[in-house]
Amino acid sequence: MICYYFAQSQLRTSLVSELKKSVNGKLSIEDLEVPDSGSLIHRASNSLVADHLRSCKYDYTYSVFLPECGIDKAKVIFIAK
Known part of the structure; x- marks a missing residue:
């Protein structure tokens, strides 16, 4: 079960980093x-x-x-x- 949560955490982290790469500039709530x-x-x-x-x-x-x-x-x- 711990591996499951670890994998979810890694997937979330990689998703956020990929989204940040695709957006030019900072990704913050003020930019929305x-x-x-x-x-x-x-x-x-x-x-x-x-x-x-x-x-x-x-x-x-x-x-x-x-x-x-x-x-x-x-x-x-x-x-x-």
């Missing part, structure tokens, strides 16, 4: 252009992800995603199936 959280496209994108998580019954991930993206259950746009 974050869209306005109230915009329709931002809300629709978050709603698509939330709907997918809910429909696949990823309850824990769904419960973590909503507060992280700054929306509550009442503001999620669910897609009728």
Whole structure:
């Protein structure tokens, strides 16, 4: 089991280093252009992800995603199936 966590850690480290190489300049939170959280496209994108998580019954991930993206259950746009 320890080898599993060690491998995950190594993969994460190599992924981050490859991403840093592909980005010109520093990779920091200040460099990101974050869209306005109230915009329709931002809300629709978050709603698509939330709907997918809910429909696949990823309850824990769904419960973590909503507060992280700054929306509550009442503001999620669910897609009728």
